[in-house]
Amino acid sequence: MFLKNYRTVILAGAIIAAALILLSYNLRYDTGTGVLKNMVLEAAAPFQKVFNASVTGVENAWKRYIHLVGLEEDNRKLKSKIAALQEELILYKEGNLEAQRLKKLLSLQDVYPHRFIAARVIGKELLVVSKTLWIDKGKTHGLKPGMPVLVLPGLIGRLTDVSWHSSKVLLLIDENSNVDVLIQRTRVQGIARGAGSMGCALRYVPKIQDVKEGDVVVTSGLSNIFPKGLLVGKVSYINRTDTGLFSKIHVAPFADLSSVEEVMVLAAEQQESDQRKMKEE
Amino acid sequence: MIYYILLPFAAILLVVLQITLADIFFSGWLTLELSLVAVIYAGFRLDLVKGITLACVMGFAFDCLSGATLGLFTLFHLLIFVLVFFVSLRIASEKLYIIAFVSLICSLLESLAVVLLYAFVFQFNLSGDVLPVSVLQALLTSVLSVGFFHVMSKTEGLKYGKTIQTPQRTWTGGVSSKT
Numbered sequence: 001m002f003l004k005n006y007r008t009v010i011l012a013g014a015i016i017a018a019a020l021i022l023l024s025y026n027l028r029y030d031t032g033t034g035v036l037k038n039m040v041l042e043a044a045a046p047f048q049k050v051f052n053a054s055v056t057g058v059e060n061a062w063k064r065y066i067h068l069v070g071l072e073e074d075n076r077k078l079k080s081k082i083a084a085l086q087e088e089l090i091l092y093k094e095g096n097l098e099a100q101r102l103k104k105l106l107s108l109q110d111v112y113p114h115r116f117i118a119a120r121v122i123g124k125e126l127l128v129v130s131k132t133l134w135i136d137k138g139k140t141h142g143l144k145p146g147m148p149v150l151v152l153p154g155l156i157g158r159l160t161d162v163s164w165h166s167s168k169v170l171l172l173i174d175e176n177s178n179v180d181v182l183i184q185r186t187r188v189q190g191i192a193r194g195a196g197s198m199g200c201a202l203r204y205v206p207k208i209q210d211v212k213e214g215d216v217v218v219t220s221g222l223s224n225i226f227p228k229g230l231l232v233g234k235v236s237y238i239n240r241t242d243t244g245l246f247s248k249i250h251v252a253p254f255a256d257l258s259s260v261e262e263v264m265v266l267a268a269e270q271q272e273s274d275q276r277k278m279k280e281e
Numbered sequence: 282m283i284y285y286i287l288l289p290f291a292a293i294l295l296v297v298l299q300i301t302l303a304d305i306f307f308s309g310w311l312t313l314e315l316s317l318v319a320v321i322y323a324g325f326r327l328d329l330v331k332g333i334t335l336a337c338v339m340g341f342a343f344d345c346l347s348g349a350t351l352g353l354f355t356l357f358h359l360l361i362f363v364l365v366f367f368v369s370l371r372i373a374s375e376k377l378y379i380i381a382f383v384s385l386i387c388s389l390l391e392s393l394a395v396v397l398l399y400a401f402v403f404q405f406n407l408s409g410d411v412l413p414v415s416v417l418q419a420l421l422t423s424v425l426s427v428g429f430f431h432v433m434s435k436t437e438g439l440k441y442g443k444t445i446q447t448p449q450r451t452w453t454g455g456v457s458s459k460t
Contacts, residue, residue: 008329012363015333019340019359023352027402040293040345047297055305 098261104152105264114227116150116264117141122166126258131174131194133157135263138165146225148266151255154231155179155219159265169263172200172232172253180223181232181251183209184216192217192232192251199233202249207240209247217251227266288335292342295319300346311418314388316343318426320358321384322433324365336362357394361387377427384426388419 102118109116119141123134137143139162147159149169157177161168170177177194181202188209192200205211215235221228237250299315306313316339323332340358344351365383372379392415399407 011329012333012359012366015337016356016359016363019337019352019356023350023356026351034351036341037345037351040289040342043290044293044297044342044346047294048301051297051301055301 101262105262107152109264111153112150112227112230112266115267117143117267119143119167119263119265121261121263124258124260131171131196131257132160133169133171133260133263135167135169135265136165137265138163138167140164142267143167143265148219148226148230150230150264150266151260151262154233154254155226156253156255156257156260156263158225167265171257173197173257179226179232180220181217182220183211183235184218185212186210186215189220189222190249195250198250199236199253200251202235202251203246205247205249206245207247211235211238211247211249213238230266284331285334288338289342292316292319292335292338293346295339296342296346299343311414311421313425314391314418314422315425315429316340316354316358317361317388317391317422318384318429320362321365321380321387321426322429324362325369325380325383325430326433329366332362332366333359353395353398357391360394361391364390377430380430381423381427384423385419388422389415392418 105116105118117137119135119137121133122136125132125134133149133156135149143159143162145159145162148155149157149159155172157169157171157174159167160170172179172192172194173196174194175196177192177200179192179200180189181192182189183205186209188205188211190202190205192202195201202211202217213235217232217235219226219228219230219232231254233251233253235249236252237248239248242248295315299313302315303312320332320336320339323335327335336358337355340355341351343349343354343358347354365387368383392411396407396411399405
């Protein structure tokens, strides 16, 4: 009767006592790896392997993902660096090209015995009605209307409107431009008038005069605006078949007027300049 | 019968899972005490024989796989099972907050028992290592047990149509959770 009433408590107590004995025994004698323990370890090994494989797989995938994230970050940084370096390279190239252009411009001083003022082109108007450049030098820099403007190898126009810090350059190809010129080879004179996209039209050259395509045209120096001998262009077209006294001649300017970035303004002849300096001294 | 055949394997699987997960998530400084949660579940839901068997097997598997002194966790799990079993006779064990509270207390008791045992038997003071994390460990265990009970309750609902309640609960004269 007693056992029936308290069998739960007795069972629990007995098992706890057994566990306590097991613990005490192991604490006292340290049995190490018994058969049961070995069996448990053997049974656990496959589970452990499966879990480890899964965990390792997930871990590797995660590491790969992190690595890829790192790669993406590196890639982004490298792209950004490449862009910055390309920008820098472009700046260097631009600087190099500018230096080359300026070097060429400065070589004008070796070719012509004049005083030059360098200016940067800040605007272009290559319209049908007007072919002009706008440069960043003006009266304060010693510029005056009418001064010839050159780029290597020769003349491109003259100053028309001069303000304090900027000026307008009337290009040779503008229809309002007229320059006294001569054919360098035969010394035949004429007037080069702007003809827009065709360059200049060489006017008042009689048909009997010896002019050939490729002849170099230079300033004649008769107008007192342009010094003698400035290169203007080359004869690109000649027609003597038309009616009239004069040949129809086209002159192509030496300089590419659409890509001019810096110019030299011919301020005075070198002798005048030297004289002025002496007076000032 | 199938319960007793599968139990050792399930216990080993659970302990291995517990050790592996603890290593992944907490690098060993906290343990996901799934075996303890299973013992608490057994205390609340299973009959005495099945529960004692589960506690013994679970504790023994944990002893073997964790490298603790053989019988240490077997004893602790048994004590916890018996404690929970008798507590469950007096309270409504469907309430999740009660389960969480009991789990918290059980986990704290287990930590305390480990510290005391090492202090008295081995003269080794573990309080500096165990006690600082024991509260966190207990909280984690209570959260786990709530989740575990919830999942098991759903599973029981699907299998039996209602939460299982052993006849033994009423046989001892305790208050059934259903009453």
